[in-house]
Amino acid sequence: MSLxxxxxxxxxxxGLRVLSEVSLEAAQGQILAIIGPNGAGKTSILNCIGxxxxxxxxxxxxxxxxIxxxxxxxxxxxxxxxxxxxxxxxxxxxxLDNIKLGAHAHLRTGLLGGLMYWGPAQREEMALRQEVEEEIIDFLEIESIRKLPVAALAYGLQKxxxxxxxxxMRPRVLLMDEPVAGMxxxxxxxxxRFILDIKEERGLTVVLIEHDMNVIMDISDYVVVVNFGQKIAEGAPDQVQAHPEVIKAYLGQKRAGA
Amino acid sequence: MSFFLELVANGVAVGGVYALIALGFVLIYKATSIINFATGEFMMIGAYFFYTFMVLLGLPAVPAFILVMACSALLGLVVERAILRHMLGQPTISIIMVTIGLSSILLGLAELIWTSDFKSFPPLFPRAPVIIGEVVIRSNFFWGFIIAMAAVAAFALLFKYAKVGVAMRATADDQMAAFSMGINVRSMFTVAWAMGAIAAALGGLIIGNIGGIQPNLGHLGLTIFPVVILGGLDSIAGAVVGGFIVGIVENLAGGYLHDYVRGDVKELAPFVVLVLILLIKPYGLFGKQEIERL
Amino acid sequence: MRIGDYKVSYAADEAVFRSGTVRFWLGALFVGLAVFPFLAGDYLLYMANLTGIAIVAAVGLNILTGAAGQISLGHAAFVGIGAYTAALLITRLGLPFLLCLPLAGLSAAFFGVIVGAPSMRMKGLYLCIATLAAQVIFEYVFKNWDGLTGGIRGINVPPPSILGFSLNNEFRFYFVTAPVVIIVVTAARNLFRTRVGRAFIAIRDRDFSAELMGISLFRYKLYAFALSSFLAGVAGCLWVNFIKIVTPEHFPLHESIRYLAMIIVGGLGSVLGSIFGAIFMTIVPEVLKSALNLVSAVSPKAMAFLSPLQTVVFGLLIVVFLVFEPHGLAEMWRRVKNYFRLWPFEH
Incomplete structure (x- = not known):
């Protein structure tokens, strides 16, 4: 069963139709890539899922x-x-606070507990700090910047x-909108490498939008192509790459005789 | 019935002036997206300019009137160049607060320059009230309304047809696009502030002519918020409609509820209407919710 | 002098008092606060009490506006609700002062939620105007509901007492104000170590993505409104018991603006900034007064300019800080502190 x-x-x-009858499925531990030209409705799919x-x-x-x-x-x-x-x-x-914020839904401290910061609230923050440090900061190799304000970071690091x-957020599914754009x-x-590690070590499902075809070919298990809000093709990366509709969408329709 | 008509007629007259003052707010908001909390103080300063030229310097009414417009435009220009230009791209709260700070500066300066004593203009219009059918309107209200409507019409025409108006609308619509079309966006901001200041000042002049002037005249500027929420922040037509509605609501509430409700119902009523509208439509009566992107 | 930052556990890094130096200065501050009333005269103590009360209210507003990004032009009205609630509880029900503190807070928080809940859907300017309307309407009620609020004559309250010990002067009242300020400031600082404080800032910075991070916008905006008006209510209760009368004139729109000015001059979103701002905005008018007093020795008319001059300076401070130091006194303080942290070996 798909996750x-x-x-x-x-x-x-x-009156503006952004998506029409798009269907897709992602299985546990799969990397699903959504590709398509700009304005095809890729981000809208993620926005609907979220x-x-x-x-x-x-x-x-x-x-x-x-849901x-x-x-x-x-x-x-x-x-x-x-x-x-x-x-x-x-x-x-x-x-550090940005990362901690991600855990919000899994924490219990309420308004009063936060104001007193005593017992459970304090223990919860300590446990969170440890989890964030050991599970995330070490893994993504960002120890040196943890105390910096995010505005001071380079683009790639912000990503x-x-x-x-x-x-x-202790996710089951990670929705990534152009993770390597501009890098x-x-x-x-x-x-x-991080995305592959996330999939392999943590068994997460990843749904990502990307324009970088090398990355798509390297890491994705399954590719869905959308154009003008419709799904026009899907399949394994190499299948999709050769699909005539995809070539048409990306390169434009060849005129007869041209 | 004639009591009702009289309240409505006076409401319309005052509403016309509110429309003009609200226009001073809308012109600035439309072009620069800045919420000017100092609109009331621009109005008050405008009234004092007129007082200075006419009473202190003894000029005739028409040259004084023209000088008021020139000085107000200059005031708007200076404020934009000296303060607001540094606030581009700042969060809403900072921009709101900077104009609140500005209103405090203007209020204090007015007290320093003109003292807080009550001042009034010499009579500008014939004293006899204007009578339309059964309805009697005080002459200052009537002529104030005429001047306000003429000014609103002039601004509307300017905005719609003159080159500078078209450029301002383009800037309001999309600053980047206007910039790339060769419109000097920054000078548009300055023009908007100058025009906004003129509109507010004319409103102040009319109000001052009706009830005299004091530095705290600017408090009346708060009434424009119900007006612009009713009419939409960036719509000239909306400012006019909103102005009339608030003027009429105020007068009807003052006329009919006065005996039943304590205190100044007239000032309260527009805000009650405002709350009701925001409860139903959180983005104002004519405001539109923008599609957010991620 | 303090060099570097060596910690061996995350707990040490998360600790409330991060180093010996911090503990030392904090200790010094407490000693100073304890010794102050024995050295200061009535006037200074009077100002200290007023400042303390302003700090409580400003911390409240800074949580709502500075941290959670919800602009309020009605904060003074909530201080007023706290003051009227306390006055009524004391004069009509004879409740003890200490019990009134939380009750006044709760009453203001109740109205804060009533104003806040429908405001959930509004943002920026619209919210700002909605709170302006709340200010106007509450002010109207204070002024006109004679049966409850005493109309423009207001309500007089007797000097408060705790367990029979009367707090009838500035000196004695200081020992209530100071602990309340310390508790409020500590609690606010605590809040920003936890998920609640982080959620507030997330809502301010990007409200839509905050929701996708698992934060319920409705709940946390409501928390911010409730907490902010609770603190306003507590400040109102302190205020009415200190001044011993409450009238509608004490909570006009201008007072709401004054609280906003405090958090802007002090530093938006910073608890420390609320303290700096409240102190600064209370002291500056007094400094102006003293300066004009000196001038009036030479030209006797100078005092007539006091009120307009204060108005101008008030506006100038807001504008100048927003243009030149948008993060306020707290940011200036941080720079000074960083300079001295490695001093004299900064290179």
Missing amino acids: LAVEDLSLSFG GFYRPQHGRILFEGRD TRLSPDRRAALGLARTFQNIALYRGMTV RVELARALA NAEETEDMA
């Missing part, structure tokens, strides 16, 4: 459970984590901190 399934998703804003957009039609199933009507914060608590195309870190906080924050070759390689 995450999107069925017949349709979304429009006013709950930021409400589709007019269609269902989203997580572990067989219908289409669930609020974004409840979905996050279930284990849907997200990174963003245009980095969405909290600029007023340090790297890495976003991944760290998503991991702190140099070395940074791209690091990020691809």
